[in-house]
Amino acid sequence: MTHDPMAEIRASFFVECEELLxxxxxxxxxxxxxxxxxxxxxxxxxxxxxxxxxxxxGGAGAFGLTALVSFAHRFExxxxxxxxGRLVVDHxxxxxxxxxxxxxxxxxxxxxxxxxxxxxGSETLLIAVEGxxxxxxxxxxEEEVEFAPMGxxxxxxxxxxxxxxxxxxxxxxxxxxxxxxxxxxxxxFDTLYxxxxxxxxxxxxxxxxxxxxxxxxxxxxxxFDALMPExxxxxxxxxxxxxxxxxxxxxxxxxxxDVAEITIIEGSDSAASVHAPADAAAPDAPVxxxxxxxxxxxxxxxxxxxxxxxxxxxxxxxxxxxxPPAAQAAIPAPQAAAPSEAVAATVRVDLDRIDRLxxxxxxxxxxxxxxxxSVTEAGLPANSAVMNGLEAFMMxxxxxxxxxxxxxxxxxxxxxxxxxxxxREASAAVGKEVRLRxxxxxxxxxxxxxxxxADPLTHMIRNAVDHGLETPxxxxxxxxPDEGVVTLSAQHRSGRVVIEVADDxxxxxRPRVRDIxxxxxxxxxEAVLSDAEIDNLxxxxxxxxxxxxxxxxxxGVGMDVVKQAISALGGRIAITSERGRGTRFSISxxxxxxVLDGMVVRVAGETLVIPLSSIVETATLAAEDIRSLxxxxxxIHIRGGFxxxxxxxxxxxxxxxxxxxxxGIVLLTAQEDGSRAALVVDEILEQRQxxxxxxxxxxxxxxxxxxxxxxxxxQIALILxxxxxxxxxxxxxxxxxxxxxxxx
Amino acid sequence: xxxxxxxxPRLDLPAASxxxxxxxxxxxxxLNLDAGNVAHxxxxxxxxxxxxxxxxxxxxQTLRINPRSQAFEDAVAMFGLAPAQLESEGEA
Numbered sequence: 006m007t008h009d010p011m012a013e014i015r016a017s018f019f020v021e022c023e024e025l026l027x028x029x030x031x032x033x034x035x036x037x038x039x040x041x042x043x044x045x046x047x048x049x050x051x052x053x054x055x056x057x058x059x060x061x062x063g064g065a066g067a068f069g070l071t072a073l074v075s076f077a078h079r080f081e082x083x084x085x086x087x088x089x090g091r092l093v094v095d096h097x098x099x100x101x102x103x104x105x106x107x108x109x110x111x112x113x114x115x116x117x118x119x120x121x122x123x124x125x126g127s128e129t130l131l132i133a134v135e136g137x138x139x140x141x142x143x144x145x146x147e148e149e150v151e152f153a154p155m156g157x158x159x160x161x162x163x164x165x166x167x168x169x170x171x172x173x174x175x176x177x178x179x180x181x182x183x184x185x186x187x188x189x190x191x192x193x194f195d196t197l198y199x200x201x202x203x204x205x206x207x208x209x210x211x212x213x214x215x216x217x218x219x220x221x222x223x224x225x226x227x228x229f230d231a232l233m234p235e236x237x238x239x240x241x242x243x244x245x246x247x248x249x250x251x252x253x254x255x256x257x258x259x260x261x262x263d264v265a266e267i268t269i270i271e272g273s274d275s276a277a278s279v280h281a282p283a284d285a286a287a288p289d290a291p292v293x294x295x296x297x298x299x300x301x302x303x304x305x306x307x308x309x310x311x312x313x314x315x316x317x318x319x320x321x322x323x324x325x326x327x328x329p330p331a332a333q334a335a336i337p338a339p340q341a342a343a344p345s346e347a348v349a350a351t352v353r354v355d356l357d358r359i360d361r362l363x364x365x366x367x368x369x370x371x372x373x374x375x376x377x378x379s380v381t382e383a384g385l386p387a388n389s390a391v392m393n394g395l396e397a398f399m400m401x402x403x404x405x406x407x408x409x410x411x412x413x414x415x416x417x418x419x420x421x422x423x424x425x426x427x428x429r430e431a432s433a434a435v436g437k438e439v440r441l442r443x444x445x446x447x448x449x450x451x452x453x454x455x456x457x458x459a460d461p462l463t464h465m466i467r468n469a470v471d472h473g474l475e476t477p478x479x480x481x482x483x484x485x486p487d488e489g490v491v492t493l494s495a496q497h498r499s500g501r502v503v504i505e506v507a508d509d510x511x512x513x514x515r516p517r518v519r520d521i522x523x524x525x526x527x528x529x530x531e532a533v534l535s536d537a538e539i540d541n542l543x544x545x546x547x548x549x550x551x552x553x554x555x556x557x558x559x560x561g562v563g564m565d566v567v568k569q570a571i572s573a574l575g576g577r578i579a580i581t582s583e584r585g586r587g588t589r590f591s592i593s594x595x596x597x598x599x600v601l602d603g604m605v606v607r608v609a610g611e612t613l614v615i616p617l618s619s620i621v622e623t624a625t626l627a628a629e630d631i632r633s634l635x636x637x638x639x640x641i642h643i644r645g646g647f648x649x650x651x652x653x654x655x656x657x658x659x660x661x662x663x664x665x666x667x668x669g670i671v672l673l674t675a676q677e678d679g680s681r682a683a684l685v686v687d688e689i690l691e692q693r694q695x696x697x698x699x700x701x702x703x704x705x706x707x708x709x710x711x712x713x714x715x716x717x718x719x720q721i722a723l724i725l726x727x728x729x730x731x732x733x734x735x736x737x738x739x740x741x742x743x744x745x746x747x748x749x
Numbered sequence: 750x751x752x753x754x755x756x757x758p759r760l761d762l763p764a765a766s767x768x769x770x771x772x773x774x775x776x777x778x779x780l781n782l783d784a785g786n787v788a789h790x791x792x793x794x795x796x797x798x799x800x801x802x803x804x805x806x807x808x809x810q811t812l813r814i815n816p817r818s819q820a821f822e823d824a825v826a827m828f829g830l831a832p833a834q835l836e837s838e839g840e841a
Contacts, residue, residue, distance in 0.1 A: 198792060203761070208829075212827070226799055229803065234765035237792070238796055239796055239828075241828070
């Protein structure tokens with residue numbers, strides 16, 4: 006079987022967990038800010054923390070994830086103390102809460118990976134967190150979270166059951182615990198069972214919320230001979246009392262909303278007469294004859310509507326003839342009965358589906374280009390109806406494409422939150438006080454980009470904490486506060502997203518960087534290097550400035566790996582640093598990995614695409630612009646500087662160097678570090694959006710080639726990566742023949 | 750004559766049909782179900798047991814569940830039922 010519904014539900018639980026963990030982090034950050042401010046905590050924020058932990062516990066309970074439930078429960082207990090105002094937050098407590106939130110995330114991940122047990126340090130941390138409660142700390146919390154005892158009742162009218170066993174009496178009214186009372190009705194569909202769920206877990210989770218009285222409605226149960234074992238017939242009603250919010254109840258059903266009918270009504274269910282005594286329950290007249298006094302759509306929140314579902318039960322069914330009060334529970338309670346809930350602002354969609362949509366839109370763009378080409382070839386006048394229609398169609402396609410790309414876009418916030426954790430862990434490891442400031446968390450970036458940014462960013466953050474920031478002593482000497490600040494920011498800038506990691510540390514010690522590079526043989530001792538060039542030495546493979554290997558860095562896996570990862574995303578990375586003031590790394594990335602604006606050029610009969618973002622300008626070469634440099638290379642003189650000249654045809658192996666580049670067209674490209682290169686092409690065809698089709702799966706990494714695209718005429722064109730191309734280029738723009746020609 | 754029938758430890762969806770078949774095979778005679786090893790009782794098997802009890806009751810036959818594991822009893826309670834509802838006293 007390729008389709009495992011249980012796995013899907015589980016997966017959606019873990020997606021939900023990520024969201025809850027995110028809101029937990031958010032709320033904790035707000036609490037930390039309050040602490041920094043006037044020290045007063047606002048109850049709603051604490052509630053958010055509590056609810057996040059509580060919801061994770063609830064969901065985990067439904068899946069029997071005991072370690073996670075246990076941790077969340079104990080964490081929640083402490084948060085409850087906080088909620089009740091019996092616990093005062095201070096700096097240390099805040100630290101522990103953050104650690105507990107991190108640990109909770111670890112628990113979730115362990116559970117997701119089907120690993121048993123707890124992450125290392127879990128118990129120690131819990132004890133520390135519980136220590137905040139002082140005397141009130143539970144002496145020995147039970148591992149298994151026990152559920153509240155509950156009254157039992159059942160309502161089945163079985164004429165031959167004999168007497169009145171323990172069930173037919175109405176459930177005793179629960180003592181008012183000062184909280185809410187709720188009536189929750191659960192009618193599982195067949196699919197609930199088929200998807201591996203069990204009402205048992207749901208009932209248990211409900212009963213853990215407060216005092217519960219559970220009633221089982223068997224009125225729909227057919228006779229044994231007619232029973233299809235895999236069809237759902239039982240319906241449960243749970244009377245809940247306690248300090249319970251509707252959201253708590255909803256949280257229990259988070260993963261079964263689609264596979265069961267769930268009705269949650271505030272107040273006890275006396276009006277619905279679920280507990281009607283048996284003697285009143287068996288009228289002689291077939292229930293079917295009853296004219297259904299309450300219509301299904303009756304919007305009475307206090308009463309479960311009565312529906313004559315029993316109509317399809319023959320009147321002579323015998324012992325299991327349904328009683329009207331029982332029958333009322335038989336049919337989906339109409340929407341009106343459910344408390345009106347705010348319209349969901351988001352829809353959770355499988356990423357595969359979005360990817361399929363993105364691909365289809367890509368095809369649409371290609372198709373539209375093909376259509377445009379055919380129309381042009383047909384030679385229709387420019388203002389013909391077809392042309393106008395096509396123009397409108399093109400605009401529409403562009404809009405659709407933008408919208409679809411937006412679906413994949415996600416705020417960088419979860420990524421930034423992960424980085425907050427890295428900062429906490431890294432600063433603890435090296436004994437520095439570090440605060441992470443994040444800016445532009447709402448900036449949206451393609452999901453694929455976000456995922457692939459995690460590793461490079463982790464590395465950069467660790468670097469900033471370990472190398473960037475000084476020790477507290479050094480900071481004090483420099484007149485800075487003990488606490489270092491690492492700023493992580495994201496913003497959109499001219500069609501790209503720029504992510505920056507900045508620290509307020511000592512800045513790059515350029516003489517030292519240079520010495521190390523010379524010692525390691527990375528640069529010649531006599532080389533004259535600009536500041537930017539020295540800074541860029543950090544990106545050289547094997548470069549490490551850490552004089553001693555700390556637990557975090559200095560093992561030779563350095564910024565070169567970061568740079569590679571960023572270039573693999575079509576991005577660029579740059580450093581700026583000021584002595585004594587800090588260092589800033591800027592990553593500039595394309596917004597999406599699916600389309601790009603490119604310049605379509607022709608080189609040696611081949612059509613190629615060069616990303617527009619890397620082209621600074623185009624020019625036609627005049628004879629006096631070209632200067633020779635060495636036996637095989639040329640540079641061009643442009644805007645008062647010299648730029649190396651590369652012949653794309655030669656670099657890509659299509660042809661040898663041309664005899665003369667006079668009159669040739671060059672594209673001037675620039676890299677993030679400011680280095681420039683001139684690429685010779687034969688012809689510029691057009692500037693257009695192209696759909697990126699990855700080649701990595703089929704061909705692996707090809708130097709200088711980023712991806713491919715399909716053009717309007719169906720032709721495949723390579724999308725070049727000028728930076729990479731230039732790095733690996735030979736620079737040959739003169740051959741022996743040309744030399745001879747020049748000599749002759 | 751009571752036919753003994755031992756219940757599977759996990760009475761979940763895959764167990765519902767076999768359970769129903771097994772009980773059906775004993776129709777017309779007193780039946781004793783051994784729930785001593787039951788670790789998990791799911792909603793579907795609960796339905797089978799409830800319907801069987803009703804059927805046995807209607808026929809005036811005895812159906813007992815004995816022994817019962819703690820997990821079984823807990824689950825029955827959690828489902829809002831009493832063990833007696835899963836049994837039939839019979840007439841004799």
